[in-house]
Amino acid sequence: MASSADAAGSTHPSTHVTILAGGLSHERDVSLRSGRRVAESLRAAGLEVSVHDVDADLLRFLDQHRPDVVWPLLHGASGEDGSVRDVLQLVDVPYVGTGPRECRAAWSKPVAKSIVIGAGITTPEYVTLPQSLFRELGAQPVLDAVVERLGLPLVVKPTQGGSALGVTLVESADQLPRAMVDCFAYGNVALIERAVRGTELAVSVVDLGDGPRALPPVEIVTDGPYDYDARYNPGRTQYFAPARLGEDSVSAVQEVAVRAHQALGLQDLSRTDVILDADGEVQFLEVNVAPGMTETSLFPQAARAAGLDLSELYRAVVRQHTGV
Structure with missing residues (x-):
């Protein structure tokens, strides 16, 4: 599927941005919504924008239209694991965001945790277990060992993926098998x-050429788990942007987000999810190289809290790769 809409009366008709949105992951709908939002903002900034899905027509489209830059707004596999960016490099098309190797490291939650731990960042104690291990050793003995070692409550999540799909907060041992x-x-x-x-906080980072800087942290308060429904359907979650934190706490969480961005070799923009615990220590959870840009997403909320105009911010991100 492909769709294209040029900005009527664009003040910079020679600058063509192609946004990649959609794909075949579980987060397809979120990606499409993100793509529409960014396209609207870039058009408002006077740029020519086309929106294209990741399909069999994509390479032909890129060859025929040769956009000045591609902005991948794909969530989930292929969009965040670096593979689409690898293909963009193969056909010599510039793109917004992090390179493929760094994407692969950030996409794997255990790998990302290992890297940030090496940079001196704290993360909750964890184990990584493949499904095959449960078949070989038996599920219950392994789960008993997990509870014995890590205690309760626990968070169970896929090692790859976003939008809290497959994530469960486990309060009691009998909830763990499910x-x-x-x-x-x-x-x-x-x-x-x-x-x-x-x-619970989300800290977005932008780098417009003068080094990464953290935007105001967004505080997340939800009745129940911060799951897919709570993230993308208004009403279940309260957001405080900026977060209701003291100056020292704001500085601490922003520093962790910037350090994680740098340690992982990320570019242009990212979003780091953290918990500020009862002792005031910042606990790294995960990082996102393609933050959601929907109407309820955290990156746009942080940008607005910083007093930034989204159209101008997104145009500045694009300008780094086009010079226009």
């Missing part, structure tokens, strides 16, 4: 980490 089943519906490897109580 949580594993739900997790394995979205991937063959599970990350089980000790749940941390505290303030």
Whole structure:
């Protein structure tokens, strides 16, 4: 599927941005909504914009139209694992965001955790277990060992993926088997980490050529788990942008987000999810190289909290790759 709409009366008709949105992941709908939002903002900034799905027509489209830059707004597999960016490099088309190798590292939650731990960042204790191990050793002995080691509550999540798909907060040991089943519906490897109580925050980072800087953290308050429904359907979740934190806490969470961005070699923009625990320590959860840009997404909320105009911000991101 492909769609294209040029900005009427564009003040910069020679600058053509192609946004990649859609794909075949579980997060297709979120990606399409993100793509529409960014396209609207870039058109408002006077740029020519086309929106294209990731399909069999994509390479022909890129060859015929040769956009000045591609902005991948794909969520989930292929969109965030670096593979689409590898293809863009193969056909010599510039793109917004992080390179393929760094995407692959950030896309794997255990790999990302290992890298940020090496940079001195704290993350909740965790184990990574493939589905095959449960068949070989038996599920219950393994789960008993997990609870014995990590305690309760726990968070179970796929090692790859976003939008909280397959993620479960486990309060009691009898909930753990079901949580594993739900997790394995979205991937063959599970990350089980000790749940941390505290303030849940999302910290977006932008780099417009003068080094990465963190935007105001967004505080997330939800009645129940911060799951897919709570993220993308208004009403279930309260957001405080900027977060209700003291100056020292704001600085601490922003520093962790920038350090994670740098340690992982990310480019242009990212979003880091953290918990500020009861002791005031920042606990790294995961990082996103293609933050959602929907009407309820955290990156746009942070940008508005910083007093930034989204059209001008997105145009500045694009300008780094076009010079226009």
